[in-house]
Amino acid sequence: MGPSGAGKSSLLNAISGYRKSGVEGTMHLNRKASCYITQEDHHQPLLSVEELMHIACQLKVKGKANYEETITDVLSNLNLNHRRNVTADRLSGGERKRLSIALEMVANPSIFFLDEPTSGLDEVTAATCVRLFRDLAKQGRTVVCTIHQPSASIFALFDHIYVIARGSCVFQGSPKAVVPFLSHVHIECPRHYNPADFIIEVCDSESNDVIQTLSEAMQNGKAICTKLQLPSAIASTSTLEEEPSSLEPMTDFVIKPTVTSMILEQQRPKVSTLVQKMKQITRFFHSPHAVSGFVQFWVLFRLMWTKTMRNRTVLWIQLVHHIICAIFIGLIFLNAANDGARMFDHLKFCLGVCFFFCYTQVMVPILAYPREVKLVKKECFNRWYGLFPYYLALTLSRLPVQIFLNVIFTMLVYWLAGLPAEFFRYALFTVVGLIVSLCAEGFGLMIGATFNVMNGSAIGPLTIAPFLGLAIYGFDFAPQIPAIML
Template sequence: MEHNACLKPSKDVEFQDVYYTVKERKHYIKVTGTRQILRGVSGSFRNGQLSAIMGPSGAGKSSLLNALSGLRTSDVKGHIKIERKGSCYITQEDNHQTLLTVEELMTLSCNLKLPHCKRNAEIITEILENLHLNHRRNVYAEKLSGGERKRLSIALELVANPKIFFLDEPTSGLDEVTAAQCIRLLSQLAKEGRTIVCTIHQPSATIFNYFDSIFVLANGQCVYQGQPGTVIPFLRHVHIECPKYYSPSDYIIELCDADEGKLIPVLSELTDNGKLIYAPQHHQQQQQLNGLNNTTTLPICQNLSKDFQQSVRTFFVEEPKRSRWQHFLSAGTNLSTDGTLIGGVTAFYEHLKTFTKLLDTEHEDTSSLHQFCVLFKMMLVRIMRARVALLIQFLHHVLTALCFGLIFLNLGNQGSRMFDHLKFCIGVIIIIAYTQVMVPILSYPMEIKIVRKETFNRWYKLTPYYMALNFSRLPLQIALNMIMLTIIYWMSGLPPQLWRFGLFASIGLMTSLIAEGMGLAIGMTFSITNGSAVGPLTIAPLMGLAVYGFDFAAQIPYAMNLLMKFSYIRVAVVALILTVFGFERPELECDEMYCHFGDPRVLLKFLDIEQLSMWYLFSLLTMLMLFYRVLMYLSLRRRCGT
């Protein structure tokens, strides 16, 4: 088989005595005990092979895949050897950045993973042609079919030419023909010198035969590891005959569920819980087909490499860094020649060999600044393409401003309407705060799944993404809030002073930034359902503190005054009142015989805020904004597992 010089040497995935234990909780709160998902399983998945982790529901398939890939490290114990940097994980749900075409997503992947490559267009075309997606390159990802989305997920990772693929249920939701095409594609990618491991529940006979090796789990234990064709001889060793009309994959899984799983310990003991692999030679297979007796010994060999068994000291063992010259010298030793080509895909296989020759560019880590620029541009494109969302937001801000302006039309200079002035200031801040809190709570939980997948596969680091997210939302946020605040200010009849309007708008924008940070922190922490409850629940006490004690401001206790400083809504309301009625504003108009609050200084004295400095209030708002942005960043890191 021809060697692909650009493909770096790949390593096997080996693991020994892996345990995964989870805490059981009552009503998601009280810990009532623990449950073992994985029970000391061992095994290996070889380079150049397509391996499947099979088993009934709840067997621990996804848990094992997550532990091997590093997606889950907490509550996992054992010894795992894997070259983490050369691996990628493709989730069961094919979530991609919305409002981007297939070609734009591929370009994004190239820009982030191959920043110095000058042949990105050529690489993209070759990958899309080989995966039969070139005719869909101008279609939005969300409009692709299930099989096309799965191929796109693979294409996006192939850009960096990873050595190890982990796939969780790649055939989930696909029809039989599409599922077979997907597995056949993975088989060919494995024969190109990659290690491909996927979970699959109960494959059809056609799909089952595409796998080079299978690892069957039941109740967190390994009950079989070996080639698909040796399942029947393996079962014969324990005097179990697979019916001729049964698929071996269906039958071995059905056996695991039979008699409440009483056969699981027997089968697990034969494989030493995965440490031994069933691999009979040709003549031994023939003997087994002719019948076995009780004294027959299973032809088995050690599954784990001797080097790994002698040095299982660390959880994850990264491959030592080597020079490009060393990679070149060792590149020819790793290509597997096991297995035969599937009929009808020879032409596709030749395309793959041509494609891999293009990926001879050394993959280097991109700078944080480059990642920020690429992500910032991508986010701006997505924002501008969301035309329906833009229209809804524009109408919301304009109509809200018009309604609010009509309610307080030309009342801003009326000395007899003191309580209306307070309602005006409170209303402006609450409208801004509630709007900016709820939008990210409802929209961001879906985004976090994509971010977690892309950061885990080393598309970019969290800090550049976090900065790009914050800065990309600023232009639209400023524009919409300025439209709303301008309409409200001039319709309410406040003094036509540009500097005063500037302060008015600055306070509104600061409130908007704080509320958005709070909403993003909640959206990054909770699901849409839980976030919809947590958002109002969190903002309600802040609103209560905002309206508390205006009629007896001088008698508010010190402790309550201190507590109110943690409510950005209260701080913003006070700053807005000071902006509207402070800075030596002349007396207001009075249509009655006597207006006690006609002099703005009397109102400020009554509210006990005449001594407050605008710099002090802006400092409080700035600290609260930083607090929620830091909280947002910590929530992002927690959800992404970094």
């Protein structure tokens, strides 16, 4: 917990492994299954809750389990059973957050990492979500979340808080010990004031002396405020006098080698170098996913094909777009192929067809894929599937629609331009167009996965233009192209 820009999300990303670059330090892991739930709840909007749960079970549950029983149990625990036939885009903010948790709970992870789970939710919904996290913790799971400024009722639900200000730890321990701790460092919290609001206001002040004082009192996170032994004058007026506490060194959370870790290290039997290398090799070949790559591909292929077929509006727009453009290009070069003297018109016709395939196929993923990237990144990090099965399923699921649209386009253009009525020539013309479409789509996917919609829309045409210029230049003057441009 902490003010904006304190480093909450950065710390969560570091300890969860979501971010590895630019991170230094030591973490001790017990190799328990964990999951990361981002601040924004990204789901497939055209699929229902039950369909999403089935996909999660098929990708995250090992063996042939009873998926229906698992789905019913998880949805019932999260109060989503009555919404199982509703598509994800029709859920409320709190329901989408619970759905994100439900999708991960099918694998029964031991640790949950949540980034700002109450952001954008009203007070009642936020309190409901935090109570859900507390229930998960009572079931033996560890729940770690970031929160900006909780209300008093939500603040009291947490078992342990870690307050950050400008990258330093200013408090760690029980929420009930915040007010006594502040009194201990001569900072009085007003009566009837939310302790969470007060400590955030104190940390958000322009003075660095207050933050430095609090950080030194907590040893910058190396101490935990569990039982603060207060002066009698303060203890007599404290609302928490029945729970005296003191600053005790933290030995159950490793930041640097502590007494506990040193004792464990001495008691640990020495393992030979050969055994250590064998363990490293075994971990290298061990797949982090619950199912094989083929199962991942098949589940993702059916998912993407279902999405494509349900998005009828996009299909109709693409069909009308291909037909109208084919008629325009065909009318411009009407029967031009029958006149051998119109060589430059033939060249313009070929370039026009190439331009259509390039710009049409490159812009679709640039506009659509940036919204998908966040979902793919989260699901890959949570070990739903690998990137190769995903890319293979994405490409092959789009191929039938792409072939159909290209055949419609080339059929109209080929006939209007007056090209020879030979099947072999038409098939070759269509195959070349399909190859150009696939190359442009792959280029668009690369741009869409790298940039957002606004930047990608500007970068896509700019990067394609040089290739098209080289294509025009190379039609008749290929030997004159400088080697540096090849």
